[in-house]
Amino acid sequence: MKARYLTFFSYIGTKFRSAEKLWLKGGRNYPDPESIQGLMEIGLLKFRSINYPNVTLSSRTDGGVHAINSSAHIDLDRQGSGIYDPEWITVELNKFFYKHDASIHVKKCMRVSDGFSARFNAKSRTYLYRLAVLKPDVILPEKQIIASYMPIEEWRRCQFLRSKNFDIERFKEAAKYLVGYHDFTTFKKFDKLSEIKHNRRVIHSIDVRPGQPMVTSYTTRQDNKFDYWEVEIKGSSFVHNQIRRMVGTLSSVAVGKLSPEDVKVMLQIPSKHSWHSFIQTCPPDGLYLCNVEYDPEDLVYEEETCSELTSTVKE
Numbered sequence: 656m657k658a659r660y661l662t663f664f665s666y667i668g669t670k671f672r673s674a675e676k677l678w679l680k681g682g683r684n685y686p687d688p689e690s691i692q693g694l695m696e697i698g699l700l701k702f703r704s705i706n707y708p709n710v711t712l713s714s715r716t717d718g719g720v721h722a723i724n725s726s727a728h729i730d731l732d733r734q735g736s737g738i739y740d741p742e743w744i745t746v747e748l749n750k751f752f753y754k755h756d757a758s759i760h761v762k763k764c765m766r767v768s769d770g771f772s773a774r775f776n777a778k779s780r781t782y783l784y785r786l787a788v789l790k791p792d793v794i795l796p797e798k799q800i801i802a803s804y805m806p807i808e809e810w811r812r813c814q815f816l817r818s819k820n821f822d823i824e825r826f827k828e829a830a831k832y833l834v835g836y837h838d839f840t841t842f843k844k845f846d847k848l849s850e851i852k853h854n855r856r857v858i859h860s861i862d863v864r865p866g867q868p869m870v871t872s873y874t875t876r877q878d879n880k881f882d883y884w885e886v887e888i889k890g891s892s893f894v895h896n897q898i899r900r901m902v903g904t905l906s907s908v909a910v911g912k913l914s915p916e917d918v919k920v921m922l923q924i925p926s927k928h929s930w931h932s933f934i935q936t937c938p939p940d941g942l943y944l945c946n947v948e949y950d951p952e953d954l955v956y957e958e959e960t961c962s963e964l965t966s967t968v969k970e
Contacts, residue, residue, distance in 0.1 A: 656732070656733055656735065656736055656768075657706070657730060657731070658730070658731060658732075658733075658766055658910075659730050659769050660728065660729045660731065660739075660741060660744065660764050660766055660767065661727075661728050661766075661769065661771065661954065662726065662727055662729065662744075662745075662748075662761055662763065662764045662775070663724055663726050663762045663763045663764075664695075664722070664724075664725055664726070664760060664761045665724060665759070665760045665762060666723070666760070667738075667758035667792075668691070668716060668717075668720045668721045668722070668758075668939070669719055669811045669940075670758065671691055671694075671718055672689040672690055673690050673691075673715070673718045673746050673930070674690060674691040674712055674715050674717075674720070675691075675712060675715040676690045676692045676693045682806075683707070683709055684707040684709070691725075691738075692727070693726070693894065694752075694759065695710045695759070696708050696710050697919065698747075698748045698751035699729065699744075702731060702747070702762040704731040704732050704739075705732040705734060706731070708729055708730070709730065710728075711727055711729070711773055711774060712727045712773065713726040713777050713947045714777075714944055716942075716944055717896070717939050719938065719942075720943070720944065721812070721942070721943045722929070722943065723783075723943055723944065723946070724762070724944070724945060724947065726773050726777075726947045728767065728772065728773040730883070731744075735958035738766070741766055745761045745762075745763065746864055748761045749904050763936070765956075767953075767954060767956055768955075771953060771954075776949055777892075777949060778891070778949060779890065779891055779947075779948045780836070780890060780944065780947050780948070781887065781888070781945045781946040781947075782887070782888050782889075782893075782898050782942060782943065783885055783887050783945050784814075784885070784886040784888070784899075784902045784937065785812070785866055785883065785884070785885055785886075785943070786813070786816060786866075786885075786886065787805075787815045787816065787866075787868070787881035787883050788818060788821045788881060788884065789804070789815070789816065789817045789818065789819075789880060789881055790880055790881060790882055792795050793880045801816075802815070803818045805870075806868055806870050808868070808869050808870050808871060808874065809868060809869060811940045812869060813883075814938055814941040815881065818910050819864055820911060821906075821909045821910055822910075823882075823909060825908050825909050825911075826906070826908060828908075828915040829861045829905050829909075829917075829918045830861045831915075831916065832918045832919045833858055834858050835857070835858065836855065836856075838854055838922070838925035839855070839893075839922075839925070840854040840894075840926060840927065841924070841925050841926060841927070841929040841930050842894070842900040842904070842930075843895055843896065843897060843900070843927075844895045845927050846898035852894075856890060856891060856892055856894060857891045858888060858892060860887075860888075861886065861887070861888050861889075862886075863884060863885070863886050863887075864884070864885050865883065865884060865885070865941055866884050866885040866905075867883055868883055869895060870880070873966060877928060881955075886905075887945070888901070896936060896961055898942060899936050899937040899939065899942060900934070900936050903935050904931075906920070906935075907934050907935075912931075912933060912934075913931065913934075933938075
């Protein structure tokens with residue numbers, strides 16, 4: 656019997672090429688251990704469902720991006736009249752990831768209606784970008800690199816900036832222009848496959864607040880040479896590289912290379928020609944997918960008439 660499941664999971668994306676598999680001309684049914692999607696499908700093969708266990712992601716993050724709470728739906732067709740127990744799927748997938756030293760953790764698995772889509776039923780997605788700015792009173796010795804002061808616990812978890820004139824208030828002021836319904840063409844990474852797609856998106860909110868280092872008790876406060884900031888962005892969906900390019904733009908405003916009003920112009924004239932070449936797209940290390948929101952009613956499984964005769968089966 657065929658059933659659709661929704662999974663919620665976390666991952667550290669440092670070692671993965673991307674969340675999404677590479678698309679080959681031969682179709683979708685092939686293993687790809689270098690992606691989140693592909694490795695999840697390899698783990699699902701152990702259930703020996705009749706169909707190939709294609710994973711449909713709610714969000715397609717780039718390589719190096721992390722997720723605290725992402726989601727995906729899966730169709731599994733089991734021989735006979737029973738279905739796979741969602742809790743058993745969770746346990747067995749986590750066993751597989753642990754055994755293969757994969758930084759993925761399934762938090763929950765639940766059955767949903769056959770028409771449910773992890774991607775298109777999502778109401779919003781919340782991302783967090785973490786910044787660490789060298790404190791103004793810290794003087795680096797000649798030829799010293801900023802990585803010398805970076806806590807090892809933060810390796811590939813945060814973006815570290817060396818700037819003595821970083822004005823967080825200018826950063827916040829410019830961020831206000833990005834909230835709302837806009838054409839984000841200027842903030843999109845261009846490629847031939849997506850150049851014809853529309854780039855109008857809604858950003859519900861941007862919250863810039865003080866952060867803190869992810870350190871152990873052996874890294875004392877006296878050793879902290881950075882001011883940490885968290886940029887939380889909630890929106891319906893995002894174009895390719897939009898968040899990393901937006902944060903890079905706001906950082907350019909904070910150091911005085913752009914004015915807050917320049918961000919408004921970049922939105923008013925949506926074009927790749929409105930992008931300033933000196934803006935550095937932020938690295939993926941500091942980006943986290945924090946949550947994918949759904950309408951609770953959409954998560955309620957609606958049984959078909961014939962499903963009353965079926966049973967849930969656990970190996």
